[in-house]
Amino acid sequence: MTLAAAEKRLGWGLAAPALLWTVAFFVLPFLAMLALSFARMEGREVVAGFDPGNYIRIFTDWTMFKALLNSLEITVVVTVVSVVLAYPLAAIIAFRVPARWQRLALLLAVLPFWTSYVVRSYAWLLVLGQNGVVNKALLGLGLIAEPLEIAATRTATVIGFVHFFVMLLTLTIYANLIQLSPNYARAAADLGAGRWQTFRHVILPLTLPGVVTGAFLTFVLCIGDYITPQILGGNAELTLPQLIMLQMGRSGNFPLASALSVVLMAVVTLAYFASSRWLRLDRV
Amino acid sequence: MRALSWAYLAIAYAFVFLPVAVLVAFSFQDGRLPVPPFQGVTLDWYAKVLGDRDLMAALVNSALVAAVSSLIALILGFLAAHALARVRLPGSVLLRGVLIAPMTVSYLIIALGLLTVFNQTGVRLSLWTAGIGHVVINLPLCFAITYAAMGDHQKNAERAARDLGAPEWKVLALVSAPMLAAPLAAAFFLSVTFSWDEFIIAFLLTRFDVTLPVEIWSMLRSGISPATNAVGSLVFLVSVTLVVVLEVFVFRRAKT
Amino acid sequence: MTAGVSIRAVTQRYGSALALDGVDLEITAGEFVVLLGPSGCGKTTLLNIIGGFAEPTSGAVLIGGRDMAGVAAKDRPTTTVFQDYALFPHMTLAENVGFGLRMRGMAKAARDAKAAEMLALVGLEGRAARRPHELSGGQRQRVALARALAVEPDVLLLDEPLGALDLKLRRAMQDELKAIQRRVGTTFVHVTHDQEEAMAIADRIVVMNGGKIADIGPPREVYLRPKSLFSAGFMGEVNKVPVVGGKSALGPLAVPDGVLCIRPEAISESGALRLGPCRVEETTFFGTYLRAHVSPLAAPDLRLVVHLAQGAAPELGSVLDLGAQDFVVLEA
Numbered sequence: 001m002t003l004a005a006a007e008k009r010l011g012w013g014l015a016a017p018a019l020l021w022t023v024a025f026f027v028l029p030f031l032a033m034l035a036l037s038f039a040r041m042e043g044r045e046v047v048a049g050f051d052p053g054n055y056i057r058i059f060t061d062w063t064m065f066k067a068l069l070n071s072l073e074i075t076v077v078v079t080v081v082s083v084v085l086a087y088p089l090a091a092i093i094a095f096r097v098p099a100r101w102q103r104l105a106l107l108l109a110v111l112p113f114w115t116s117y118v119v120r121s122y123a124w125l126l127v128l129g130q131n132g133v134v135n136k137a138l139l140g141l142g143l144i145a146e147p148l149e150i151a152a153t154r155t156a157t158v159i160g161f162v163h164f165f166v167m168l169l170t171l172t173i174y175a176n177l178i179q180l181s182p183n184y185a186r187a188a189a190d191l192g193a194g195r196w197q198t199f200r201h202v203i204l205p206l207t208l209p210g211v212v213t214g215a216f217l218t219f220v221l222c223i224g225d226y227i228t229p230q231i232l233g234g235n236a237e238l239t240l241p242q243l244i245m246l247q248m249g250r251s252g253n254f255p256l257a258s259a260l261s262v263v264l265m266a267v268v269t270l271a272y273f274a275s276s277r278w279l280r281l282d283r284v
Numbered sequence: 285m286r287a288l289s290w291a292y293l294a295i296a297y298a299f300v301f302l303p304v305a306v307l308v309a310f311s312f313q314d315g316r317l318p319v320p321p322f323q324g325v326t327l328d329w330y331a332k333v334l335g336d337r338d339l340m341a342a343l344v345n346s347a348l349v350a351a352v353s354s355l356i357a358l359i360l361g362f363l364a365a366h367a368l369a370r371v372r373l374p375g376s377v378l379l380r381g382v383l384i385a386p387m388t389v390s391y392l393i394i395a396l397g398l399l400t401v402f403n404q405t406g407v408r409l410s411l412w413t414a415g416i417g418h419v420v421i422n423l424p425l426c427f428a429i430t431y432a433a434m435g436d437h438q439k440n441a442e443r444a445a446r447d448l449g450a451p452e453w454k455v456l457a458l459v460s461a462p463m464l465a466a467p468l469a470a471a472f473f474l475s476v477t478f479s480w481d482e483f484i485i486a487f488l489l490t491r492f493d494v495t496l497p498v499e500i501w502s503m504l505r506s507g508i509s510p511a512t513n514a515v516g517s518l519v520f521l522v523s524v525t526l527v528v529v530l531e532v533f534v535f536r537r538a539k540t
Numbered sequence: 541m542t543a544g545v546s547i548r549a550v551t552q553r554y555g556s557a558l559a560l561d562g563v564d565l566e567i568t569a570g571e572f573v574v575l576l577g578p579s580g581c582g583k584t585t586l587l588n589i590i591g592g593f594a595e596p597t598s599g600a601v602l603i604g605g606r607d608m609a610g611v612a613a614k615d616r617p618t619t620t621v622f623q624d625y626a627l628f629p630h631m632t633l634a635e636n637v638g639f640g641l642r643m644r645g646m647a648k649a650a651r652d653a654k655a656a657e658m659l660a661l662v663g664l665e666g667r668a669a670r671r672p673h674e675l676s677g678g679q680r681q682r683v684a685l686a687r688a689l690a691v692e693p694d695v696l697l698l699d700e701p702l703g704a705l706d707l708k709l710r711r712a713m714q715d716e717l718k719a720i721q722r723r724v725g726t727t728f729v730h731v732t733h734d735q736e737e738a739m740a741i742a743d744r745i746v747v748m749n750g751g752k753i754a755d756i757g758p759p760r761e762v763y764l765r766p767k768s769l770f771s772a773g774f775m776g777e778v779n780k781v782p783v784v785g786g787k788s789a790l791g792p793l794a795v796p797d798g799v800l801c802i803r804p805e806a807i808s809e810s811g812a813l814r815l816g817p818c819r820v821e822e823t824t825f826f827g828t829y830l831r832a833h834v835s836p837l838a839a840p841d842l843r844l845v846v847h848l849a850q851g852a853a854p855e856l857g858s859v860l861d862l863g864a865q866d867f868v869v870l871e872a
Binding site: 181183184186187188189190191192193194197201202205206 | 591593612613614615618619620622623624626628629630639640642643644687688691
Binding site: 008010011012014018019021022025026028029036085088092093097105110112116118119122123125127129133167220221223224245258264 | 366368372
């Protein structure tokens, strides 16, 4: 056996466990789910086959299609708002806060990240609910006469999501800003660019890959999340993950749930291709 | 401009901390509901939570699942990263893509796929099945972090070890792993926190023994209560302690 | 197009550290001045203060007679060539070079024409559509130069611009830099720690040490007639012999009190200031000269470095009667 061949065998041997695990517990399950999405329900029995009925139903049944639209709208709004709010925060920490306090400022800005994920949405419920802190405060200040109906609305879902993703994006954008050579900004200023021009022509384009990568992660995590809309949005309007859980739980309709998941996955894939020019997933 | 920056920073911190502050404050509520008005301070809810056998069992389960699944993900990820960084394998770009892929897929879909397979093959749901799911989500993370950390100077140290007669497993155990101690620790603890906090996979892939997020979820279904605040505050305290310890002992050292 | 720079009693303090200690310097319009010194001597701090990237704790900077206090970098008649070039990686060379003109509101066609002209000046004609990552280190350096010159600054500041280049390329770029400066006539203030580079390009060298100016003058003067021991040592190798009351380790010497400094190439068998017989300890062939370590018989512990003619081939252990044809005596 040649040296190169021995080397190669060793490589395969070391990579095999991870590859096998990923194939067995990720690729195959996904294929199984894909196959199941083309099955039919007869009563409570799953009948295998190649039936596009589930997909036709998703795009023709208004309640299903509406869930897809809801998910898309919420996700797009959350992604845009989170980026717009997180960028200045990251920039202030990177450029305004003195260097020795930056780690601390950053750690503080993302500390609530570490509250349990279920609890975080629950905490927002306490804040936004009819008897919650926000309503009590606004009533007490006399700014409103009636408690606002925020909980169990889309607004609550969006607030809960934005809270989480502002923290995530602040981390990724900060990491991008801080690795830029300070000489880029100095060179721009040196050549006559004002603050805004420096940002617009130099800093923003240079951090765009990081921003897009963070936005893509936000998109993926947001559109697939069940807990936040379930706790904060209630059942008034469903998102795709809520609908999937509903189909699995109450109706036991696994084929339809699978088809909905495939649609969800397709949306994420589209988002991936839309942003792939700037994506740097290996450098998260 | 400067004043505006500080104002923005202050508002951002207020927004970010608002739910946590409310959560913690009302965990001391001397009343049945964790909403204003504040009726006085009590530690009763903490006593109740710490005495709750189901919750404590769920906590132990979560810790076990997190530790074991993260360890498996770390070992598999490290070995694969080592192989792909060192040996030129055919189609290594594709292999890397396959290993990273679960990172771009919603947890819900991963859980649903696994549930489908477990149902079809008759595997009973347990902490083990949830653990399998957690390895799937953490493996890409461990792989990516260690892969990114493998640089040239590491490669040279490994060459030197082989040159001095070390067999491959000793190179891995005595040279590669210790040199990568900081990124390995970072990957492990990140995995632990993800697994510890993960809900949907644990929810769909466990049955009788459940993890902490699933147990908290079932608490929520019986309405809001300061007990939930108390659990949330405790989990927050533990996580923050872990983060601070990491910051001080792992990341700070990794930088120097 | 060009202007003088006056630096008046500039002091810069970082906490308790004194980076610049009352520096006074007059630079005339169109001059090529090199700030030379070891790292931490304050040369880069001074450059940053001229460029407007740092404000001095006290003192004033005037450019073309105008006080620069409170004038931001973007409004100063200076531009900088940065050590890491700081070329914008997402822009083409034309966009990089035209950036300053764009900030001044020049139309695209006009600034593309100017960019092409500037790229031609630095020998990169026809590469306007390339991006920085496609270039070699030396080419990037030229683009940075073209970008800084495109806005026709009165003063160009260069922060160790050749530091990242290998030796051969560095020597070639020095000549080019000098030629370009002659052509555009702009005042150049150039920072380096390489004394050969400084001598190759400077009209005047400012040697800095510990936040102060240790010496200043044309290269020849700074090298041959240094005004401080630090400057003598930094500009090149030097033999130092302390002299007190006309006496030294070599015996009586007819020079004033102080430290006698002699460059290795100033020592030969015919030099006027006699150093006495010296034993050859070691020789190494350096191409243009023969470098020898010798120790005077009068002071066997003292070691002098001597550059002998290329053709000289003294035996080890042989004794040469040496003298110095040129020397300076400096305060200890």
